[in-house]
Amino acid sequence: MSELLIKNVRIVADGYNEDEVYQLLVSDHKIYKIDKEIKSDTAEVIDGKGYLLMPGLIDMSCKLCEAGFENTSNIITVSHSAVEGGFTSLVCSPKTQPCIDTKSVVEYISSKVKTYSPINFYLYGSITKNCDGTEIAEMGEMISRGVIALSDGGTSIQDASILRHVLMYSKMFDIPVVTRCADKNLCKNGCINKGYYSTKLGLNGCPLEAEETIVARDLILAKYANARIHITKVSTGGSVYHLRGSRKRGINATADTCPQYFTKSECEADNYNTIAKVDPPLRTQDDIDLIIEGLRDGTIDVISSGHTPATIDTKDMEFENASYGISSLETALMVTFTALVKNNDFTPLDIAKKMSENPAKILGLKTKGKIAVGMDADLIIVDDKNAHKINAANFVSRAKYSLYDGEELYGKTLVTICGGEILKKSI
Amino acid sequence: MSFSRKDFISLQDITKDEIHDILETAETMKFVLGQKNKKTPYLNGKSVIILFYERSVRAKLSYELAAQYLGANIVDITVPGVEDRHENINDMGRTIEQMGGDFIICRHPMAGSAKLLAEKVKAGVLNAGDGINEDPSQALLDLMTIKHIKGGFDGLKVTIVGDVMNSRVARSNIWGLLKLGVNVCVVAPPTMIPTHLDKFGVKVYYNLKDAAKNSDVIMSLRLQAEDSYGSRLASFNEYKDYFKVTPEILDYAKPDCIIMHPGSPDRRVEIDSGIIDSDRCITDDQITNGVAIRMALLYLLSMGRRDMDE
Numbered sequence: 001m002s003e004l005l006i007k008n009v010r011i012v013a014d015g016y017n018e019d020e021v022y023q024l025l026v027s028d029h030k031i032y033k034i035d036k037e038i039k040s041d042t043a044e045v046i047d048g049k050g051y052l053l054m055p056g057l058i059d060m061s062c063k064l065c066e067a068g069f070e071n072t073s074n075i076i077t078v079s080h081s082a083v084e085g086g087f088t089s090l091v092c093s094p095k096t097q098p099c100i101d102t103k104s105v106v107e108y109i110s111s112k113v114k115t116y117s118p119i120n121f122y123l124y125g126s127i128t129k130n131c132d133g134t135e136i137a138e139m140g141e142m143i144s145r146g147v148i149a150l151s152d153g154g155t156s157i158q159d160a161s162i163l164r165h166v167l168m169y170s171k172m173f174d175i176p177v178v179t180r181c182a183d184k185n186l187c188k189n190g191c192i193n194k195g196y197y198s199t200k201l202g203l204n205g206c207p208l209e210a211e212e213t214i215v216a217r218d219l220i221l222a223k224y225a226n227a228r229i230h231i232t233k234v235s236t237g238g239s240v241y242h243l244r245g246s247r248k249r250g251i252n253a254t255a256d257t258c259p260q261y262f263t264k265s266e267c268e269a270d271n272y273n274t275i276a277k278v279d280p281p282l283r284t285q286d287d288i289d290l291i292i293e294g295l296r297d298g299t300i301d302v303i304s305s306g307h308t309p310a311t312i313d314t315k316d317m318e319f320e321n322a323s324y325g326i327s328s329l330e331t332a333l334m335v336t337f338t339a340l341v342k343n344n345d346f347t348p349l350d351i352a353k354k355m356s357e358n359p360a361k362i363l364g365l366k367t368k369g370k371i372a373v374g375m376d377a378d379l380i381i382v383d384d385k386n387a388h389k390i391n392a393a394n395f396v397s398r399a400k401y402s403l404y405d406g407e408e409l410y411g412k413t414l415v416t417i418c419g420g421e422i423l424k425k426s427i
Numbered sequence: 428m429s430f431s432r433k434d435f436i437s438l439q440d441i442t443k444d445e446i447h448d449i450l451e452t453a454e455t456m457k458f459v460l461g462q463k464n465k466k467t468p469y470l471n472g473k474s475v476i477i478l479f480y481e482r483s484v485r486a487k488l489s490y491e492l493a494a495q496y497l498g499a500n501i502v503d504i505t506v507p508g509v510e511d512r513h514e515n516i517n518d519m520g521r522t523i524e525q526m527g528g529d530f531i532i533c534r535h536p537m538a539g540s541a542k543l544l545a546e547k548v549k550a551g552v553l554n555a556g557d558g559i560n561e562d563p564s565q566a567l568l569d570l571m572t573i574k575h576i577k578g579g580f581d582g583l584k585v586t587i588v589g590d591v592m593n594s595r596v597a598r599s600n601i602w603g604l605l606k607l608g609v610n611v612c613v614v615a616p617p618t619m620i621p622t623h624l625d626k627f628g629v630k631v632y633y634n635l636k637d638a639a640k641n642s643d644v645i646m647s648l649r650l651q652a653e654d655s656y657g658s659r660l661a662s663f664n665e666y667k668d669y670f671k672v673t674p675e676i677l678d679y680a681k682p683d684c685i686i687m688h689p690g691s692p693d694r695r696v697e698i699d700s701g702i703i704d705s706d707r708c709i710t711d712d713q714i715t716n717g718v719a720i721r722m723a724l725l726y727l728l729s730m731g732r733r734d735m736d737e
Contacts, residue, residue, distance in 0.1 A: 199623050199624060202558055202561070205622065272539035
């Protein structure tokens with residue numbers, strides 16, 4: 001039985017003082033013991049040198065691209081960039097080719113990730129067949145093969161009656177329905193936020209109301225269906241407002257946003273910078289402030305990476321033709337840590353909740369998301385003391401560009417451990 | 428002379444002095460256009476590629492004549508299928524470069540395309556319209572016309588009427604006029620006005636009479652095909668009731684107010700027939716000035732290149 005002893009770390013978990021160093025023993029892929037002093041003669045030792053020990057991050061929104069888009073990315077490259085960025089569990093978009101909309105596709109991709117990935121992969125089953133929003137997919141069949149939530153990826157279901165039926169039907173299985181919110185007609189041809197910069201650049205804009213009307217609609221549908229809903233990739237302040245109200249009215253709704261939506265605004269797209277072409281688009285400083293407020297008061301439960309690894313050749317073209325995409329797995333924690341802990345009043349524990357504990361709760365991953373005895377040994381050691389320069393050219397991901405290229409950020413993952421196995425060690 | 432650039436892409440990133448330089452040079456070119464022998468040697472031995480990704484008749488003719496009067500070798504290409512990623516502008520630019528093109532006059536249905544091309548090639552790039560973003564030479568010819576008639580720009584009020592949202596000429600005019608200290612107003616149904624335009628210093632109206640008050644210039648824009656507007660507009664029939672430039676509207680403007688239009692105004696909807704045929708409507712001047720402006724731009728770009736080469 002292999003053992004791993006992690007020494008001299010400040011544990012980020014409820015009940016632990018972040019100023020004190022602890023030792024943590026991993027045995028049989030689980031956290032076995034946490035104490036001030038642990039003795040073991042057989043265990044492999046990692047000296048944490050006083051850095052933070054956080055639970056491995058769980059990403060609720062990331063694109064795998066395999067099967068069907070392997071020229072962009074695949075299981076191996078996505079896993080490696082996840083390890084680099086501190087993610088030990090990924091839930092992948094069902095928008096593969098073919099879509100994850102039948103049990104056989106679920107089985108196929110599950111078997112591939114088991115073979116090729118060192119980290120935990122979970123799958124979304126698509127809500128509608130081919131993620132096209134018209135016909136409900138065989139969710140029960142997919143759930144029986146291991147799907148842990150339902151989603152149509154980046155596609156928003158336009159027909160309210162279909163979503164209403166989906167929400168009602170999903171209650172049989174007690175899993176969340178994850179929806180992306182964008183009114184197709186309102187954001188027609190829009191490739192950046194509709195506002196000052198869309199006018200300045202002469203580009204069609206996607207207005208805030210395209211997201212907010214659908215957020216409101218989805219929450220209302222969830223209320224009357226009395227079902228669980230998770231709104232993904234919240235990008236506007238108005239959406240936060242709707243979500244906050246829904247909580248007060250007892251709607252069973254959760255939500256996530258991505259680091260770019262609380263750190264970067266629409267001005268990044270100036271000069272037709274296609275690196276800033278993301279879906280949903282970057283909004284305004286007001287939205288950034290309101291999203292941070294939503295994160296602070298718990299209206300937004302989760303921070304996901306939103307990793308969409310379009311390669312640079314599909315970015316190097318006319319803005320309207322360029323791909324939507326962001327290379328985010330390797331920067332998500334650093335961006336979040338710097339924006340919320342260093343430049344704001346969040347604690348590392350708040351971040352661990354948003355990026356590990358809450359996703360685990362929402363997805364029903366009972367042995368993940370926290371550092372406690374008996375939990376899975378998915379752990380990361382994070383440098384909260386020193387800033388590290390982002391150099392996109394050195395990304396493990398094939399998408400070697402970043403909105404944060406050249407920035408000095410805190411919260412770099414030094415060690416990644418998944419199921420007790422050391423996958424990355426640069427300490 | 429402050430104009431020394433490799434490319435001419437937009438009126439947003441150009442200075443007031445540069446605009447004046449171009450307008451002055453265009454006056455010289457206009458003089459050349461009035462001569463019996465219009466041929467000049469400024470672009471001898473140079474090649475000009477007219478690269479259009481959209482169908483066009485008048486603009487192309489204007490550019491082509493401008494380049495010919497300057498003595499350049501001209502190739503005219505119309506590329507179909509801009510949606511096709513294999514036909515992207517970077518590859519086309521590289522191809523033209525390898526074939527020795529000195530200037531590329533580019534019209535493309537996507538905003539920012541000319542800027543992207545300019546960053547990729549050594550040839551001088553002239554933006555002849557990028558999506559709904561800008562058509563800077565078309566705006567310069569409007570500025571030249573205004574300057575010619577009004578003598579200058581200080582304190583003028585220019586009112587732009589119509590579909591600003593879809594008009595790259597309007598955008599270029601707005602950026603240029605604002606730089607020259609002009610009081611710029613737009614008037615149209617709210618569905619035809621780009622968002623946040625007021626933040627740039629433009630006054631936005633929904634009522635033509637209010638907007639026309641004390642105007643020195645009224646610029647009417649060309650409407651797109653009626654069915655392309657969908658729910659943005661009830662009908663042209665209704666549009667004309669509120670936004671057609673009529674003698675009654677001109678009563679609100681200054682007595683010497685001039686009426687401009689980018690070409691072939693719709694007499695039923697955009698401008699009253701009587702006005703079009705009057706001497707207040709100066710679309711013919713605009714056409715001549717268009718050639719002069721394009722000659723000036725090609726000339727100045729070639730000078731800028733020479734400076735850079737030296």
